[in-house]
Amino acid sequence: MEPNSNTLTYKHLGIYTQNENVVYMRYDCHVCKSEGFEALVRIRVSKAPRSIVASLNVVSSNMLLPGEIGLSDAAAQKLDVSENDLLHVSHLEPIASLGHVRAKIYNNKLDREAYGHIITDILAGDYSNIHLSAFITACAGDRMDLDEITDLTKVMITSGKTLDWNQSIIVDKHCIGGLPGNRTTPLVVAMVTAYGLTMPKTSSRAITSPAGTADTMEVMTNVTLSSDEIERVVNQEGGCFVWGGTAQLSPADDVLIKIEKALDIDSEGQLIASVLSKKAAAGSTHVVIDIPVGETAKVRSMEMAQKLQRDMEAVGRAVGLTVKIVITDGTQPVGRGIGPSLEAMDVLSVLKNEAKAPQDLKERAVLLAGELLELSGKVVSGEGNRRALQVLESGKAYDKFISICEAQGRFSLPVPAPHTLEVKAERSGVLHHIDNRKIAKLAKLSGAPRAKSAGISLYVRLGDRITKGQTLYTLHAVTEGELRYALDYKNDHEDIITIL
Numbered sequence: 014m015e016p017n018s019n020t021l022t023y024k025h026l027g028i029y030t031q032n033e034n035v036v037y038m039r040y041d042c043h044v045c046k047s048e049g050f051e052a053l054v055r056i057r058v059s060k061a062p063r064s065i066v067a068s069l070n071v072v073s074s075n076m077l078l079p080g081e082i083g084l085s086d087a088a089a090q091k092l093d094v095s096e097n098d099l100l101h102v103s104h105l106e107p108i109a110s111l112g113h114v115r116a117k118i119y120n121n122k123l124d125r126e127a128y129g130h131i132i133t134d135i136l137a138g139d140y141s142n143i144h145l146s147a148f149i150t151a152c153a154g155d156r157m158d159l160d161e162i163t164d165l166t167k168v169m170i171t172s173g174k175t176l177d178w179n180q181s182i183i184v185d186k187h188c189i190g191g192l193p194g195n196r197t198t199p200l201v202v203a204m205v206t207a208y209g210l211t212m213p214k215t216s217s218r219a220i221t222s223p224a225g226t227a228d229t230m231e232v233m234t235n236v237t238l239s240s241d242e243i244e245r246v247v248n249q250e251g252g253c254f255v256w257g258g259t260a261q262l263s264p265a266d267d268v269l270i271k272i273e274k275a276l277d278i279d280s281e282g283q284l285i286a287s288v289l290s291k292k293a294a295a296g297s298t299h300v301v302i303d304i305p306v307g308e309t310a311k312v313r314s315m316e317m318a319q320k321l322q323r324d325m326e327a328v329g330r331a332v333g334l335t336v337k338i339v340i341t342d343g344t345q346p347v348g349r350g351i352g353p354s355l356e357a358m359d360v361l362s363v364l365k366n367e368a369k370a371p372q373d374l375k376e377r378a379v380l381l382a383g384e385l386l387e388l389s390g391k392v393v394s395g396e397g398n399r400r401a402l403q404v405l406e407s408g409k410a411y412d413k414f415i416s417i418c419e420a421q422g423r424f425s426l427p428v429p430a431p432h433t434l435e436v437k438a439e440r441s442g443v444l445h446h447i448d449n450r451k452i453a454k455l456a457k458l459s460g461a462p463r464a465k466s467a468g469i470s471l472y473v474r475l476g477d478r479i480t481k482g483q484t485l486y487t488l489h490a491v492t493e494g495e496l497r498y499a500l501d502y503k504n505d506h507e508d509i510i511t512i513l
Contacts, residue, residue: 019044021082023089023098030085032271033142034067036102037076037083044102045071055141058084059101060092066105066139091138110134111144117151125164132168132265145272149280157282159324163331165282169290170332173264174240176213176296178247184212184385185297187288189304189321190222191311193453194471195347196356197303198226199254199414200363200378200405205385206252207404207413212385213247215257215295217267220274223456223468224353227256232357232427232465234418246420253417262294263287279311281321285328292334299335301384303377305343309449312343337388339381345447345475348374352461352468354427355489361427364411373474379405430466430489432496436503437482438512444477446511455488455509459499464491479512486510 021044026037036058038045050056052071057064067088077083082100084092094100110130113123123131131148134140140148157165186201202214216226216236227236236256238246243260246253258267266287273279292300302325305311306318322338329336348359348371362370363378382404383397392400404410418424452469460467470487473479488503490496503509 019048019102020099021102022080023094023096023100024077024081024083025089025096026076026083028083028085030087032087032268033085034065034088034091034138035070035085036067036088037070037072038102039077039079039081040071040073041079043080048102048104055105057103057105058082058088058092059103060094060098063092065091066137068141105139108134108139108144114144114148114151117156118147120156122158123161123164125168128161128165128168132172135265135268136172142272142275145269146276149269149272149276149278149283152283153278153280155281157280159327162282162285162324163328166286166290166293166328166332169263169265169286170293173261173294175294176240176244176262178211178213178296180211182210182299182389182391183297184210184299184301184389185214185292185295186301186303186381186385187292189284189302189311190220191307191309192305192343192449193223193346193351193456193469194349194356194359194374195305195377196224196226196229196350196360197347197374197378197381199230199360200374200410201382201385202252202254202417203364203410203414204378204382204401204404206250206417207409208386208391208400210251210385210389210391211247212252213243213295213297214253215243215255215260215262215291217257217270219462220270220279221277221453223351223453223461224356225462226254228353228462228465229356229360230254231256232353233425235422238421246417250413250417250420252413253421255421257291257295263290266290281324285321285325289325289328289332289334289336293332297334299337299385299388300329301337301339301381301388303339303341303381305341307343307345307449309451310343315340335388337384339384341377341380343449346449346452346471347371347377349470349472350468351452351456351471352459352466352489354429354466355468355470357427364405364414366406366408366411375405428466430464430491432490432493434488434496434500435484436486436488437484438479439481440512441481442479442512444473444475444479444510445513446508447475448509451506451509455499455502458495458502459488459490460492460495464495467491467495473510
C-alpha cells in the first residue's frame with residue numbers, strides 16, 4: 014500500500030452502535046495526517062461499488078495497528094466488508110439537503126422537492142444521528158402545515174418498496190398510541206381476515222412504549238419477513254403480522270423512528286406521514302385510525318384529537334386512502350399485560366374466549382374490527398360490531414390467528430419472566446387515576462421490550478374500590494437488578510396509581 018494513499022486495511026472490532034455509521038482510525042494514521050481528519054468529522058468510506066458516510070472516532074490504543082481501519086457493525090454490514098478488505102477514505106462532499114433542514118429549523122415552509130432531497134440523503138446514510146435529531150425536532154410542535162405533511166407522506170411512500178394486491182379493498186388499522194397494553198392489532202387482523210377481508214399488517218416496534226405490535230407478535234411468530242414472504246403469507250391467509258422494518262416499506266420511517274425513540278418525542282406531522290406512508294406502501298385502501306384521548310395518553314385533549322382527525326383524513330385523501338378516525342378512551346391502560354409476552358398472553362386469552370380474558374381489550378378490538386368491516390363495505394352500517402363479535406366468539410378468529418402465525422414460520426406460547434414482585438395498595442379507597450406514561454416507564458425499567466417477558470400485570474381499573482393490602486399490579490423481570498430498578502422508580506413516584 015502506498016504510504017500516501019487513502020487506502021486502509023479493514024479490521025473487525027465488533028462494536029454495536031445501533032444504526033449509526035462509525036469509522037475508527039488511529040490518531041497517527043497517515044490518512045488522518047494527510048487529510049487533516051479530526052474526531053467526529055463525517056467522512057466517506059468506500060469499497061467498490063458501495064460507499065457510506067460515517068462519523069470518525071480516533072483511537073490512541075493498539076486496538077488498531079498502523080494502516081488499519083475499523084467500522085461499527087452497522088457500517089460494516091452496509092459496506093459488506095470482510096477482514097483485511099481494502100477500504101478507501103475521503104472527505105465528505107457537502108450535503109446540500111442540510112440547507113433545507115436549517116430552513117425548517119427557522120420555521121420556513123418546505124416543498125415536496127426539499128423533503129425529497131432530505132429523505133434521499135437519509136436513506137443514503139448521509140445523515141448522522143445529530144442531523145436526524147435536528148430534522149425531527151425542526152418538524153415537531155405543529156411546525157408543518159397540511160401541504161408539508163402531504164408532501165412528506167408522498168415522498169416517504171415512494172422512498173421504498175410498495176405492494177400491490179390487485180384488489181379494490183385492502184384494509185388496515187393503526188393506533189396513535191400512548192396506552193400501555195393496547196394490543197388490539199393482532200385481534201383485529203384475526204377477526205377481519207377470518208371474515209374474508211385482506212389485511213397485510215405491517216407494524217413498528219416500540220418507540221416510547223414498553224411494547225409495539227411487532228414486539229408482541231415476535232413472542233409468538235416470526236415478524237421479520239421480506240416483501241416476497243409477506244406476499245406469500247397474505248395470498249395464503251389473507252393477512253399477516255410483520256415488522257415493517259425488514260419489508261422496506263417507507264424505509265425512511267424506520268430510520269426516523271429510532272431517533273424519535275431516543276428523543277422520546279413524536280412530531281405530529283411526521284407521525285401522520287409515518288402512519289399513512291406505511292399504509293399506502295403496504296397497498297392499503299381503507300384504514301381505521303384509533304386515537305385514544307387522555308391526560309397521560311399521546312393525544313391529551315379532544316381538541317388535539319379532532320385536529321389530528323382532520324389532518325389525517327385530508328392527507329389520506331391526498332394519497333388515495335379512505336381513512337376513518339375512531340376517538341377512544343385514553344385515560345388508562347388496556348388489558349392486563351404491559352410488555353411483549355404479557356400482552357401476548359392477553360391476546361391469546363381473548364382469542365380463546367376465556368372467561369378471565371380482559372374485557373376492555375376485547376371490546377376495543379371488536380369495535381375497531383367492526384369499524385373496518387363497515388368501512389370496507391363488507392358489512393352494512395351498524396352491523397360491524399355484531400359481526401366481528403360473532404367471528405371472535407365462534408373461534409374462527411383464533412383459528413385464523415394460528416394459521417397466520419404458522420404461515421409466518423411458527424407459533425410459540427409466551428414464556429413468563431423468572432422474577433416477580435407484587436405491589437400492594439397502601440390505603441383503601443377508590444382508584445382515581447392511573448398515569449399511563451409512568452406505568453409505561455415502570456414496565457420499561459423492568460426490562461420491556463428488550464426482555465420480552467418483562468413488564469407489568471395490572472389488576473385494577475379506574476373506579477374500582479380498593480382495599481388496603483390488595484394487589485394492584487405485579488412487576489415481572491428477567492433479572493433481580495431490573496426488578497430493583499423498577500421498584501426504586503415506583504417508590505419515588507407515588508402518583509403512578511392514585512387512590513382517594
